[in-house]
Amino acid sequence: MEWLSAMNPAEGLQDALRWIVLFPLFGAAVNGLLGKRLGRANVHLVACGAVFASFVISAIALYTVSFGDVSRITDQWWRWFSIGNVPVEMSLTIDRLSAVMMCVVTGVGFLIHIFSTEYMSHDEGYWRYFAYLNLFVAAMSLLVLGSNLLVMFVGWEGVGLASYLLIGFWYTDDAKAFAGRKAFVVNRVGDFGFLLGIFTLVGLFGTIEFEQLKALSASITPDTVLEAGIFSGWTLGAAITMACLFLFLGATGKSAQLPLYVWLPDAMAGPTPVSALIHAATMVTAGVYMVARLSFLYAWSPTAMATVAVVGALTAIFAALMAYAQNDIKKVLAYSTVSQLGFMFIGVGVGAWWAAIYHLVTHAFFKACLFLGSGSVMHAMRDETDIRLFGGLRKEMWHTWATFGISTIAITGVLPLSGFFSKDAILHGAHANPNLFFPWVPTFTYAIGLVAALSTSFYMWRMFNLTFHGERRGMLEHRAHEGGNAMVGPLWVLAGLAVGSLVWGLPLSGGARFENFLKPVFRAADENIARMTALGAQKLGVPVPPPPAHDFAAMLPGYLIALVVALIGFGIAWYLYLGPGKDIPAKIAQGAPALYRAFANKFYVDEFYQAVIVAPLSATARFLWRVVDAFAIDKLVVNGSAVLTGWIAQLFRYFQDGNVQRYAVVMAVSAVVILWIFLG
Amino acid sequence: MPKYSSADILGLAPALVLIVGALTLLLLEVFQESEKRGYQAWFTAIVAAIASLVALPMLDGEAHRILLTQDGLFFAVADRFGGAMAIVVAAGLALSALTAGAFLGARKAERGEFYALAMFAASGMVLLAQATDLLMIFVALEIMSISTYALAAYLRRGMRTTEAAFKYFILGAFSTALYIYGVALVYGATGGQTGLQQVAEAASEGSLLLMAGVAFVAAGFFFKVAAAPFHMWTPDVYEGAPTPVTAFMAAGVKAAAFAALFRVFTVAFGSEDVALHGWMNVVVVLAILTMVVGNLLAIPQRSVKRLLAYSSIAHAGYLMAAIAAAANPEVRAAAGEGLLYYLATYTFAGIGAFAVVAALERQGAEGPLMWDLDRFAGLARVRPALAMAMGLFLLSLAGIPPTAGFMGKLLIFRAAVDAKLYGLVIFGVLTSLVGVYYYLRVVVYMYMREREPSVGELPAPRLAMGVALALAAIGTLILGIVPGFFGEIARASTLALGG
Amino acid sequence: MGAAFQNLLSVVTFLPLVAAFVVLLAPEGRVSRGIAFWTSVAVFLLSLGLLWQFDPSSNAQFQLEVNVPWFESAGIGYHIGIDGVSLLLILLTTFLMPIVIASATTTIEHRQKEFAVAALVLETAMLGAFIALDMVLFYVFWELMLVPMFLIIGVWGSENRVYAAVKFFLYTMVGSLLMLVAILYMYWLTGEQGEARSFDYYAFLALEIAPQVQAWLFAGFALAFAVKVPMFPLHTWLPDAHVQAPAPGSVILAGVLLKMGTYGFYRFAFPFFPEATFEYRTLLVALSVIGIVYGSLMCLAQRDMKKLIAYSSVAHLGFVMLGLLAFTTAGVTGAVYQMLNHGVATGALFLLVGMLYERRHSREIADYGGLAKVVPAFAAIWLVVTLASIGLPGTNGFVGEFLILSGSFVSKIPGGKVWAGAAATGVILGAVYMLWLYQRMWQGKVVHEENRSLRDLTFREWGIVGPLVALIFVMGLFPSPFLGIARPSIERWVAQLEKANPALAGDPVPSNPVGERALRVEAVTGPRGAVPAVADPDSKPRAIDPQQLQQGKVRITDVVRPQVR
């Protein structure tokens, strides 16, 4: 161990960072190219080993940036290309934010790999599955580690690809293949925004490096009217707002926010561990991560911040409502994920950066645990997902019941598990952070957030109760059985993490641990917010509001409210599905069928998109092809001119009728005409 | 009295060689057995070769006025232009003769008269290109025409042949009459001059009588070059005449007529008043008309021979464009260069194409079936070389690089642009696009269709035909790829046009 | 050998033609195929020699120039030379040809010898067009291309081949003939403005042309090139040609021939007529963007996979045109790169289609479905190529598209942001139609019994598509070596246009003046290239050992001991 202490980890890490990406990438390559011949054991050895190796490096990096003497390590890989004079470096940077993310990604990823070795053991595409999973980890690492927007974008699209491949993993089912495609395309809509955001920053600042942007952001004056470049005539603030909003469009795609959330519920078509890893714990949080990364820029744009917060709040409540009437265990979790992501966006939207990231982390733990638990249930119940058929599974699957229960407590925000602290940190931020420019935003987001929390509590407990308690309602002849160690182990580890991560969120005096831990990362953002607030106060002629307090005393009222809300949700769910009110749901469904159908059909949003975007688009395409392309351009103009020429030719041809005297007449007349012209 | 010198003989040498060759052939015909006539085509080709050899000295010398009288009258000139034209005509003669050797040989119709007539016609053409006197032009024109009337009627037994000859003859005679009446009027208008130079001196500004004469002379020429609307005889005659004769007419007669037209119009009627403000607009209109009519009417044709006939009208249109450009004295040299170059390219590609038609022509049957497109179907499989040669000729006719036709068109359009005749050029390129369509149709049949058994057997390949096609193909390629070779000659010859 | 080395450019160009003659005389079968294939390989290797002879850092506009009279009296010269852009396109051509010829062995079922001849002649024509610096010489090669392509479509194509071939020929010729008129007019101008009349590139470049005349001449050139690109609405020949052409023909058509149009704009139309270019740029930009969206929409309505890919080419080439029209280094670089990408990706796609067609004899998408189960490797390759085509980062398509879009977004095109934004919707639509195609063909269940017995990629076929797939990744991850070749030429090109009209062309400056200043702060240059690292305002710099800095070990300026509570 002597060599380890002799080594300066910061120096070694400069060249080791790339291996976080490369290990899983090689794993994907090996499994993808040779996996068929390797045999199952070797396949998951390679895959899990690769992810574990990445996890080790990430952990060392986290340790280094936390306790070492550097706060940021950059691995300069190679110069990718240049946008004109703007160089695009393929370089990776790890700081505390990305280190935490990386540990979550590779750690949870590793657990899910382990889980999958049993869950997927009977699938013939075993090697393919692990190749895709490793590809995902590689891409996600690139997304997190990228030290500029473009490297991030590489990972951004890379995870999209992995997600596409994994959702459509069972591609022989057309619906699943479609779900994969839908995910990719909807994400592309977001990517379109992301791209435009990058372009805006290129045009505005001439750089896409996070560090340079951060340095630049310190000296911004939003009211400056720009004179040069493509934004001449704009104010700097407007241009930044434009960039932020475009980037946020990208985030709504990747993180399944309104209006682009529609792909995520369908994404449940993939294998359940995939849903756990990609569509709950890691990939979908990329949008939050990106906004947090660029927090120093968002800080200068109150409009963008408000948009982020409001969209997050609306998504949180909207998705929660949709989860009410879902009977598919994975769909409920999916809507729950959308809803929780909404919470995170409220966090970044109101400037509670650390809270959002904290919620991201805890959510990764408990939601991964929930998804794996649901996978465990499905594994036991012959891949059935309809919770109406379950019930009383507690007796058959104790481990699953226990871990699922712990995670449900965590997610519903019941004291004292991690979810409680993370969610309340966000709600507190929403409530306490002043907003000079949009004064209604704090109240609005807080109120909506509470309702969403209530809903969360309700639908989660509903699902939990229906699945594990009561009596079995369907599949009566089938006996469920708990999975093996490879499945139970990760469940317990995740459940443990969901509990243990609460220590970071305890409201100590001077702020939570996690808050202080991330303070260096978000210092620029906080300062920018302070500057912006000062400028705003000056402009509006009001005093600068004091910064909100974070200690226990300040947070206590919020805690109490949140706890009450969570318990109410629990109570309703108990009453309606386990307690005496068991027939009420059916009565509601009968009494207000339209309302029930609206809930059950997810408020017809998919149908709306189909009618407003997809159908007109393909109708336009067909119209353009048949009428404009094939008929107007090709037939009428192109071939028409040829046909017309042919007709004229046929017509002229009959002048040539073989009579020599007629020829002579024509010649004579022509000669006379020429004579006439010459003489006249 | 004129002074005779050996230079006079040298200047007339090409024509003389051709005439002597023709006479020799006729004499040999008397003494030879009738079975052994295979040599005649080769003999003609050799005579043509000698004729072009003796024309070579004309290419690099001062223009020599033949039989110059004391009053400065001369009827012909030995200049570069004449020399170059003599070579072109000789090449046409040789190629047509070889084609004819194969064609007639296959039909057992070889006779000395045929080649003798061809050589006489060629001598007329050479003289036509050299002549500098309207009367001399008349005589040369008639030597050429009367020989070709007879050639067209050569296969007397065919219905179509005689009809073609008849039409050609009637209308040809008519045009001759127009021409000579025009000459008479010019003669009167210039106070008794028929020498081109003298006419030019006497007629620097157009009097009414002169312009009437010019009109008639022009009409006569327009007929010979098949410019619309004087073109109507062309498809019928070209289709009906024996194919080698058609080839000879399309290339040789047209070339000589254009040479004479160019010389007459630029030398005698080349003054600004007569040319730029006189005949230029008419020629422009006729050029456009000719291009349009020739190209359009070729589209619906199924007989390849008739198609090529219309195509030859179209080519006359492009050549007319050169004449139109030549109205501008500044552009005259460029226009002449283009004209000469174009004639050379057309001689190779045009005769080559007709030769392929001759090689495929169905024996025994009559009617359009003889040259129907179906006979070309699948040719690339059966006779790949023949198909490739035909393809090359067609590309050249269509003006697609790197064949000769492209360079020819380039030079002519260049002259027209120089003369600011933009409309003419645009018409030219657009109609040549139409041309591409029907040339491609033949290529499509050759390469992209399967052969129908009903079209019958192809005639056996013959050596003479092979040589003719090979020469034509080589000529087409060389003129396209090494344009400088003939281009320099063409340029030099029109820079100092004698006469 | 020395002479051959000095004239390597000519050797590379004309070697295929010589080989074509040899093949013509060789017997049908292995021998002729072998000659054709190995010649094309040799040409590719020789063209790598060009890479060695070419000096990207040179200031000369063209390199490896040869200028000898060809038709002296007419002012036509054999003037050739290359810049970085043409070098890249030459390499693309020579790289694709061996693949095309190798693939023809199985996809072309009859008259293989003639096909090889046509392909080789075509190669000479294409290479010639890329090197010609004399307008007549260029025109000769330009038109010469039509003939072998016409034959390839017409002889070896599918049921409606003749129509497609003739359409291809006539359509593309309309434009080029008018360009010829414009060339002739400019030739006349050289006589008016200079001493000798000439068709030389430099002579044309030096002309001073009145704006209204420029407009006409530009129209002539632009029409010729726009048809070839093809730009909306002059694109309708392309779907027909692609659908009917045999697979190798489609590969050449998409891979190289379409680049002729954009190359023509780059080399001739824009530099010759700067004023007209700026005058009509908005129109061209609009047509390019319409082409992107329209082409993508067309793809959504197709049932024939080749037609779909053909329309996707319309969209992709729309991107290329947009990039060129940006007149920024980024945009033009992207456009050039996208030309290569499109050649590689769409070329590969057509090869795959050809292999599929060979097995199943159908182009109808509905005749497939669920194939990934039957032929997984085939499906995987197809997917990779699809991803390259929709510009996924890591593949070559991304670099091109990104540069084009960013280059046009920041360009001085009036309303550039909006145009680039509209064009960026093509990124979405591209994913829509390509993945839709993928799903319909490869995913789902096998619905046609005859598909169950399909053969997966053979060893040969791996050899054919393998290099392309490898190139997709290499070009996606390491674009710099490729772009480095062209960049100086492109910068000069952009600078030229910027000189003509600084308000409408040239690289942009970042809008935020603060940014300019801040960027100069504390740039640390390591041996791996400039690494601008800006000090973190809240960290104290640690003392850095200069030696370590030089060795590149330290690249971090912000070193801080954090406070952890």
Next chain:
Amino acid sequence: MGSVPLAHYLALGSALFAVGFAALLVRRNALVVFMGVELMLNAANMTFLAFSRAHQTMSGQAAAFFVIAVAAAEAAVGLAIMIALVRNRNTLNVDEVDTLKY
């Protein structure tokens, strides 16, 4: 004769020309059509001679001889062609000689 002015000769020449022209265009018999051409040639001769006399140059007279000679040669070939025509079709009606067309 000296008293006849030039214009009369020219008028006669052009009248001849017109008559020949008309014969060429309207008559159906091939022989008559050809005679029309001969008339036109003679009109040219007439004109030549008239101008020759008016301008006092002899070359016009020589031209007339040329024309006469050429006309003779033309007639010889032409009549032979017509004989061939009659043999093949048994008609001299111009209207019936129209198998080659379009």
